Amino acid sequence: MLKYLKYKNKNFDMKKLLGLIVSLFAWILLVPICLPQTSIQTTTSNVTVSAYISISLSTPLASGVQFGQLNPGTSDNPSTTCQNYACNITVSSDTNVNVDIVLKANAPLTRQGGTETIPNSGYTWNSTDGTTMPSLPGYELSTSYDYTNKVGSNLAPGELRTWQAWLDIPSGQIAGNYNNTLYFCGQQTGTTDCG
Amino acid sequence: MKKAIIVLALFLILIYPAFALTEFKLINSTGQAMNLSYDLNSTSYKDNSITNPRAWVKVCGSDLLNKWVGLVYSGGNNSAFKIVSNLAKFITSLDASNCITFPADISSFRALYPSRIACSVSSSPDLSNGNIYFSDEYMIGKYRVQQTDNGTHVEVRVKNIIDDQGNEITVNQSFLVVTLIRKDTKEVLDSAVTYKNVSVTLSRSGYNGDVEILINGMKPVYIAISLSPTLASGITYGTLDPGDVNVSSQNCINKACNITVSQDTNVNVDIVMKVNAYLTHQSGSTIETQYWNSSLTQQPTLPAYQVSLTYDYTHKVAENVSPGTDVIFGTWVSIPTDAATGLYNNTIYFCAQEAGLNEC
Numbered sequence: 001m002l003k004y005l006k007y008k009n010k011n012f013d014m015k016k017l018l019g020l021i022v023s024l025f026a027w028i029l030l031v032p033i034c035l036p037q038t039s040i041q042t043t044t045s046n047v048t049v050s051a052y053i054s055i056s057l058s059t060p061l062a063s064g065v066q067f068g069q070l071n072p073g074t075s076d077n078p079s080t081t082c083q084n085y086a087c088n089i090t091v092s093s094d095t096n097v098n099v100d101i102v103l104k105a106n107a108p109l110t111r112q113g114g115t116e117t118i119p120n121s122g123y124t125w126n127s128t129d130g131t132t133m134p135s136l137p138g139y140e141l142s143t144s145y146d147y148t149n150k151v152g153s154n155l156a157p158g159e160l161r162t163w164q165a166w167l168d169i170p171s172g173q174i175a176g177n178y179n180n181t182l183y184f185c186g187q188q189t190g191t192t193d194c195g
Numbered sequence: 196m197k198k199a200i201i202v203l204a205l206f207l208i209l210i211y212p213a214f215a216l217t218e219f220k221l222i223n224s225t226g227q228a229m230n231l232s233y234d235l236n237s238t239s240y241k242d243n244s245i246t247n248p249r250a251w252v253k254v255c256g257s258d259l260l261n262k263w264v265g266l267v268y269s270g271g272n273n274s275a276f277k278i279v280s281n282l283a284k285f286i287t288s289l290d291a292s293n294c295i296t297f298p299a300d301i302s303s304f305r306a307l308y309p310s311r312i313a314c315s316v317s318s319s320p321d322l323s324n325g326n327i328y329f330s331d332e333y334m335i336g337k338y339r340v341q342q343t344d345n346g347t348h349v350e351v352r353v354k355n356i357i358d359d360q361g362n363e364i365t366v367n368q369s370f371l372v373v374t375l376i377r378k379d380t381k382e383v384l385d386s387a388v389t390y391k392n393v394s395v396t397l398s399r400s401g402y403n404g405d406v407e408i409l410i411n412g413m414k415p416v417y418i419a420i421s422l423s424p425t426l427a428s429g430i431t432y433g434t435l436d437p438g439d440v441n442v443s444s445q446n447c448i449n450k451a452c453n454i455t456v457s458q459d460t461n462v463n464v465d466i467v468m469k470v471n472a473y474l475t476h477q478s479g480s481t482i483e484t485q486y487w488n489s490s491l492t493q494q495p496t497l498p499a500y501q502v503s504l505t506y507d508y509t510h511k512v513a514e515n516v517s518p519g520t521d522v523i524f525g526t527w528v529s530i531p532t533d534a535a536t537g538l539y540n541n542t543i544y545f546c547a548q549e550a551g552l553n554e555c
Contacts, residue, residue: 037339037416037418037548037549037554038418038546038547038548038554038555039418039419039420039457039460039546039547040544040545040546040547040555041420041421041422041427041454041544041545042542042543042544042545043422043426043427043428043429043430043542043543043545044429044430044540044541044542044543045429045430045431045432045444045470045474045485045526045540045541045542045543046429046430046431046432046474046538046539046540046541047431047432047433047434047435047474047482047528047530047538047539047540048432048433048434048435048537048538048539049434049435049436049437049476049482049530049534049535049536049537049539050434050435050436050437050536051536052436052437052438052532052536093533094437094532094533096437096533096534096535096536097535097536188536
């Protein structure tokens, strides 16, 4: 390279180049390493923001899922409440993680003033992303959170699920008013924090 | 014969009593120790001027007789010094206490810069090869320097020379005695005489430890702060929920986070702070609502100021605090309701600078 430079440029001076390199190194070595007129100390700070999850139920859903008056021996009776996209579970926009929504009931539908129940095997539900109404077949209602069949999976803040339920009334079911409580739980996607 | 002479010389050196002053002061007419201020009229630290009363030198020592004594600029050795007196005083008599007081006779042509008052006691009227002594009095002022250290040599440039009124001294003469000393023993390693803004390179003389610079016997402006172990180990706010407001750090409580101005800092300082970035998540999202407060007396309990990405000279962590001062620091964070989950961190810089300046 140096020979080439010498050949191309008769004025090329290798000593000057070496001098320049040496000067550059000297300059680097002599860059001030200490300015005693100030003193600087550093530390770090950190905070961990926990997951924040909030879901809400549409007003009809929050006011209770009604199936109306049904006859024994009938199947797949849709709830009257959750018609026409009326039952939605929405992940709030201030939720800061993606969310799975799972469902359980406190108990099978139980006759008021009695102990008779309508089995959960006949209480099914399904959900959609809200572009279509849920349809059968659905999932059997469980009295523990069902992590296999989720109402919604990996939902981003602001997303919703439209929900519907169907009920079978066994033949010979004693007349009366039956009720239970449904729990919708939002948890960070991939966890089983709902218990 | 030669051997005998050498042995005799060594013997004389060994038995010759070490020369020592028992007292050295710059005093006024009433015998009180006095400092000298910068006299704008003579542009010097001359005594007997509009600014300074007449000054006298008081020296005491049993072996002062027949020695020359004069005030000098020096860093402690006799290889580099500048005479400050008009004439050196030849000591021909001492009082019963082995002391003598004589006019300082400080020269307006030589006493140009701040210094620790020093004298040379020499066998020569030019004060060469003399013993150097320091008094506790000063020509009041200060120096700011820039220094580089490559491990074998220290290069020093005097950037600013400031008088006792805070004004820059503009007279430019080669009356700056720059001395490199060991920090522990104060032993002089090297010294040289220079001008303002003209660098000198001093040898460490093989010494690898901590060193200090003296300019005319004075330590230039030196500032050092340290963080308490708790603060130095990092501030942590713990795990917080979105929407949490003004949550104190977990560790900067009960006066655990202190910034201390070192005792060897030789000016009052302001302490300012900045952050390298707002608290930052790995995704790049940030939390800007980080706050701090400080106090000299008690643990701050309320957030006062938001952190800044540049040094905040309006809201100082401490203002005009003296060496040895402890500043108690507290910090808080509020979590926006839309903050993403996860770890956020940043780095906080505390900078101490000479009070009133913005040099950080």
